[in-house]
Amino acid sequence: MRLWLRCCLVVYCLEVAAVVVAAAAGEISPADKRSGLDFVSPETRRLQEDDTSNPGMLWVLDGERLWREPAGAAGAACAGCHGEAAASMRGVAARYPAFDPAAGRPIDLQGRVNECRSQRQGAQPFAFESQELLALTAFIAQQSRGLPVAEPRDARLRPFIDNGRRLFRQRLGQLDIACADCHDDRWGERLSGSLIPQAHPTAYPLYRLEWQALGSLQRRLRNCMIGVRAEPFAFGAPELVDLELFLMQRAAGLPMETPGVRP
Amino acid sequence: MRSMINAPKTARRGEVIEIKTMISHPMETGYRRDSSGVAIPRNIINRFVCTYDGEQVFSAELFPAVAANPLIAFTTVALRSGTLSFAWTDDLGHTETATIEITVT
Amino acid sequence: MGAERAAEHDPALSGRLGRRDLLAGVVGVATLVLVRPALARPTLDAAVARFAGGNEVRPGRIHFQIPPLVENGNAVGVTVSVDSPMTQADHVRRIALFNEKNPQADMAVFHLGPRAGEARVSTRLRLATSQTVVAVAEMSDGSFWSSQANVVVTLAACIEDLL
Numbered sequence: 002m003r004l005w006l007r008c009c010l011v012v013y014c015l016e017v018a019a020v021v022v023a024a025a026a027g028e029i030s031p032a033d034k035r036s037g038l039d040f041v042s043p044e045t046r047r048l049q050e051d052d053t054s055n056p057g058m059l060w061v062l063d064g065e066r067l068w069r070e071p072a073g074a075a076g077a078a079c080a081g082c083h084g085e086a087a088a089s090m091r092g093v094a095a096r097y098p099a100f101d102p103a104a105g106r107p108i109d110l111q112g113r114v115n116e117c118r119s120q121r122q123g124a125q126p127f128a129f130e131s132q133e134l135l136a137l138t139a140f141i142a143q144q145s146r147g148l149p150v151a152e153p154r155d156a157r158l159r160p161f162i163d164n165g166r167r168l169f170r171q172r173l174g175q176l177d178i179a180c181a182d183c184h185d186d187r188w189g190e191r192l193s194g195s196l197i198p199q200a201h202p203t204a205y206p207l208y209r210l211e212w213q214a215l216g217s218l219q220r221r222l223r224n225c226m227i228g229v230r231a232e233p234f235a236f237g238a239p240e241l242v243d244l245e246l247f248l249m250q251r252a253a254g255l256p257m258e259t260p261g262v263r264p
Numbered sequence: 265m266r267s268m269i270n271a272p273k274t275a276r277r278g279e280v281i282e283i284k285t286m287i288s289h290p291m292e293t294g295y296r297r298d299s300s301g302v303a304i305p306r307n308i309i310n311r312f313v314c315t316y317d318g319e320q321v322f323s324a325e326l327f328p329a330v331a332a333n334p335l336i337a338f339t340t341v342a343l344r345s346g347t348l349s350f351a352w353t354d355d356l357g358h359t360e361t362a363t364i365e366i367t368v369t
Numbered sequence: 370m371g372a373e374r375a376a377e378h379d380p381a382l383s384g385r386l387g388r389r390d391l392l393a394g395v396v397g398v399a400t401l402v403l404v405r406p407a408l409a410r411p412t413l414d415a416a417v418a419r420f421a422g423g424n425e426v427r428p429g430r431i432h433f434q435i436p437p438l439v440e441n442g443n444a445v446g447v448t449v450s451v452d453s454p455m456t457q458a459d460h461v462r463r464i465a466l467f468n469e470k471n472p473q474a475d476m477a478v479f480h481l482g483p484r485a486g487e488a489r490v491s492t493r494l495r496l497a498t499s500q501t502v503v504a505v506a507e508m509s510d511g512s513f514w515s516s517q518a519n520v521v522v523t524l525a526a527c528i529e530d531l532l
Contacts, residue, residue, distance in 0.1 A: 042440045053270040056333040056444075059288040063266050194523050195440060210441035211524075213290065213332035264441040280486030293495070295472050321484040324492075329468060329476035331444040331493035338479070341486040 027185035037198040049262040057208040057260025064140025073124030094142035096151040129236035142259035152253040165247025174231030201252035204261020265360040275342035284337040293328035317346040416474035431516035442496040442522040451488035461488035463507040470500035
């Protein structure tokens with residue numbers, strides 16, 4: 002057989018194998034990748050798309066105030082180093098979690114804010130899920146609204162993405178269900194009458210109608226774990242950061258939507 | 265409490281303008297119970313007032329059935345340039361205020 | 370042999386009326402009695418009557434926008450508008466919202482007047498379950514008008530435990 006024909010055959014077989022492997026793993030194909038916004042009611046969608054109605058904007062406005070507020074021993078504000086967030090923070094949330102050389106592992110946006118507060122501002126880090134931390138991360142992430150989630154290309158992140166993927170596929174809790182079982186294999190179907198989304202983290206922190214407040218991705222992940230009757234990872238746990246990193250890689254290309262609104 | 269007002273900055277005399285307000289508040293109904301089964305005390309914004317150059321042009325009495333972080337949208341006639349003031353009062357007696365300016369030509 | 374022994378101890382199997390049957394009967398009758406007041410909606414009707422000061426409330430003149438199906442009852446957007454010139458002589462004084470199945474029938478009362486320009490208000494409501502919502506308007510001539518809508522409320526799955 003001619004060499005080029007043999008090569009074509011090999012490439013073709015590899016492609017078929019890749020499709021079969023992906024289908025077996027239940028991964029969502031790029032053509033099917035859709036934001037959680039596609040699974041909510043028209044009313045909820047309108048809430049997110051109108052800044053004058055989106056309750057999440059209350060936190061974004063608070064975050065804008067905190068951005069300029071002097072903090073810590075030196076009385077330094079975020080704005081003191083980072084200037085106008087619209088310029089300096091544009092695209093940042095779309096590429097987080099990022100590798101933190103000091104820690105030797107990925108750090109999420111809220112971790113980064115707290116690291117800045119303690120190391121650079123000499124201020125107390127904000128408590129997890131505190132109004133201040135939510136407001137600041139919502140404000141920072143909103144600067145990336147509309148921008149596509151960046152594919153994490155830093156080679157140092159690879160083992161952590163792999164760990165996140167492993168966690169996503171691991172059966173958990175008394176109900177013995179993995180994230181992938183619902184969000185890879187059964188998105189678009191219904192659970193208790195509600196549509197199952199694909200579980201992309203592109204709109205976080207978001208206003209969840211269920212919470213009647215803005216909350217973080219970690220809060221939502223913990224809810225899911227409680228939902229399958231598993232002991233949830235603690236706020237700030239490395240597992241949650243690795244999971245977020247994997248989810249962002251899985252969502253690559255989808256636009257950031259913070260602050261989102263979900264039921 | 266953090267409030268947000270959306271209204272036009274300018275208007276023609278006699279024009280009906282829409283004012284959209286939102287404020288952060290849990291609007292605790294008094295019907296929820298914590299993990300020990302103890303009822304969480306009610307604390308809601310029970311009154312909202314809008315004044316236009318000192319004259320009340322709109323008000324609302326709110327009950328626990330109003331959603332958290334309440335949105336209230338209403339209309340008013342742009343009569344003259346001046347200040348629109350907003351006040352939200354909750355069950356604990358806290359009042360949050362906000363003002364915007366409007367130029368009427 | 371096991372089945373026979375079970376028959377000895379289980380009154381339901383032996384044909385005699387046991388404690389369990391009696392309890393089931395009492396609960397059944399009690400449920401029957403409890404269901405009827407919910408269907409009669411006394412608190413909703415009483416709340417509307419109280420707002421209208423005992424005056425007649427006629428259906429009409431109100432345009433009531435509320436979604437027929439919501440995926441979460443915590444924030445149901447509603448807009449109420451009333452046909453009215455909103456002049457000093459002829460305007461809407463108040464618009465009130467009432468519900469059927471929340472713990473309390475009152476929801477909100479908006480005070481308007483000629484300075485409003487239009488009789489149109491929007492807010493977001495909490496609905497505990499699928500039910501009827503009623504809007505009532507008081508006009509400057511003392512007349513009362515109403516409109517109602519039925520809303521189906523579903524809930525998001527994987528709700529958070531209140532920890």
